[in-house]
Amino acid sequence: MKQTALHEIHKALGAKMVPFAGYEMPVQYDGVNVEHLAVRNSIGVFDVSHMGEFLIEGPNALDLVQSVCSNDAARLAIGQAQYSCFPNSSGGIVDDLIVYRLEEAAYLMVVNASNIEKDWNWIKSKNLENVKMKNLSDDYSLLAIQGPVSVQAMQPLSNLDLSAIKFYHFKVGDFAGIDGVIISATGYTGSGGFEIYCKNKDVKHIWNSIFEAGNSFGIKPIGLAARDTLRLEMGYCLYGNDIDDNTSPIEAGLGWITKFSKTFTNSENLQKQSKDCVKQKLIGFELLERGIPRKGYEIIDTNELTIGEVTSGTMSPSLGKGIGMGYVKTKHTAVGTPIGIKIRKKIVAAVVVKTPFYKP
Numbered sequence: 001m002k003q004t005a006l007h008e009i010h011k012a013l014g015a016k017m018v019p020f021a022g023y024e025m026p027v028q029y030d031g032v033n034v035e036h037l038a039v040r041n042s043i044g045v046f047d048v049s050h051m052g053e054f055l056i057e058g059p060n061a062l063d064l065v066q067s068v069c070s071n072d073a074a075r076l077a078i079g080q081a082q083y084s085c086f087p088n089s090s091g092g093i094v095d096d097l098i099v100y101r102l103e104e105a106a107y108l109m110v111v112n113a114s115n116i117e118k119d120w121n122w123i124k125s126k127n128l129e130n131v132k133m134k135n136l137s138d139d140y141s142l143l144a145i146q147g148p149v150s151v152q153a154m155q156p157l158s159n160l161d162l163s164a165i166k167f168y169h170f171k172v173g174d175f176a177g178i179d180g181v182i183i184s185a186t187g188y189t190g191s192g193g194f195e196i197y198c199k200n201k202d203v204k205h206i207w208n209s210i211f212e213a214g215n216s217f218g219i220k221p222i223g224l225a226a227r228d229t230l231r232l233e234m235g236y237c238l239y240g241n242d243i244d245d246n247t248s249p250i251e252a253g254l255g256w257i258t259k260f261s262k263t264f265t266n267s268e269n270l271q272k273q274s275k276d277c278v279k280q281k282l283i284g285f286e287l288l289e290r291g292i293p294r295k296g297y298e299i300i301d302t303n304e305l306t307i308g309e310v311t312s313g314t315m316s317p318s319l320g321k322g323i324g325m326g327y328v329k330t331k332h333t334a335v336g337t338p339i340g341i342k343i344r345k346k347i348v349a350a351v352v353v354k355t356p357f358y359k360p
Contacts, residue, residue: 004049005141005200006207013221020224021113023050028223035226036317039191040358043147043214044222049203052116052137057106060129065107068126069099070249070270072259076101081168081186084257085249086122087266091273092245093252095119096237098186100170108182110142112239126265141203143196145210146222146230148360150193153217157209158183165194176209178202188227190234190358229314232323235284235355241295242282242311242325250274251327252282280308280327284355285339287322291348298342299326307332310341316357322348323357 002023004010010017015026026047028035038044056064065073071084078101086094095115100108111119116137127133145154151162160173160183170184175196182197198206211219228238237243237252249258250273260271287293293313301307313324324341332339337352 002050004047005203006047006049009204009207010047010221015221015223018224021050023113025050026221026223028225029221032223032225032229033317035220035222036229038218038220039147039189039222039226039230040318041148042218043145043149043153043193044220044226045207045210045214046144046146046222046224046227047141047207048144048227049141049200050113051142052111052113052119052135053140053142053197054109054111054120054123055102055106055134055136056109056123056131057103057134058132059105060131061105061107063129064123064127064131065099065109066262067264068123069097070254070258070264070267071099072261073099073101073107074262078103079169079171081170081184082257083168083186085243085254086119087249087258087264087270088122088245089266090245091248091266091269093239093243093247093249094122094245096239096243096254100182100184102172114240139200141198141200143198143203143207143210144188144193144227145196146187146189146193147191149217153214153219154194154210157213162194176206178206181206188234188236189230190236190356190360191230228312229317232312232314232325233316233318233356233358235325235357237282237325238312247282247327248273248278251278251280277330279330281330281333282311282325282327283308283333283352284325284357285323285341285350286319286353286357287324287341288349288351291322291341291343291346293322293324293341293343293348293350299328300340300342300347301332302338302340304340304347307339313341318358322350325355
């Protein structure tokens with residue numbers, strides 16, 4: 001079991017540690033609801049150093065990025081980031097990721113922790129022009145500082161104007177006295193803030209500086225459980241739940257990151273799928289009665305026939321109701337469609353809604 005550079009700090013803070021993607025990670029500290037609402041109302045910090053980072057650089061770097069990614073990285077200026085996915089050859093998704101354009105011919109790919117080896121081998125198999133690839137995953141730490149007061153609380157730690165970093169943009173500069181830190185604003189919570197990419201040797205100093213600067217704002221460490229409830233309230237997909245090797249980006253509602261202005265893996269079939277009606281689509285739903293939807297629960301129609309399955313579900317701390325996502329047959333995807341969620345032996349009434357569930 002791997003550990004992040006902050007492992008001992010998490011234990012000292014009383015975190016409940018669990019195995020996750022080959023790492024021992026903090027799932028919660030003070031409780032999911034407390035941590036969730038801290039991010040929604042003020043500021044919280046996640047250690048997400050288990051994520052993977054690949055550097056793709058050189059004359060043909062863009063060609064490789066374009067061939068494996070669904071989104072159009074040619075649109076990126078230096079200092080911009082982009083949400084994308086790796087389509088596989090059979091219509092599914094290898095992984096979802098964020099692409100950063102660091103320099104004219106240098107791109108950073110940030111991938112899911114559970115897929116680091118899988119993603120590396122996938123990109124490598126497509127690297128026909130011997131583009132320089134470097135796996136930085138074991139050398140870098142990643143902190144996500146999230147919440148509406150993040151910029152105000154953290155500004156004293158940097159000479160950069162943090163408020164000037166727009167959504168899906170980044171800057172490289174000083175943070176907590178450390179130079180060369182990547183400060184980005186890609187978020188996964190919907191409550192603002194930014195991410196810090198730094199060397200492992202610097203992360204303890206940066207973590208301590210963050211908590212010192214955020215002390216008067218009530219800053220809290222946040223575990224992976226609250227990260228999941230926060231992202232679900234925003235309707236963001238989680239790999240392994242809402243998207244995987246068998247779900248297409250079109251079915252998952254990710255047509256907006258699937259650009260057919262260029263050729264990429266399986267692009268011809270996905271373009272055809274985008275024009276034809278897919279058999280299933282990912283929906284958001286809210287329960288109309290008490291209950292908590294969970295992954296794997298059946299979704300049924302008004303005739304009590306199974307039409308799909310829940311992929312993500314929780315009791316929303318912000319909304320106080322059960323919410324979830326799942327794939328259903330296309331004819332049941334319209335907003336307002338009445339459905340039912342089979343929770344144990346009971347059918348709980350629900351309705352298809354537009355995401356995000358939480359609107360700041």
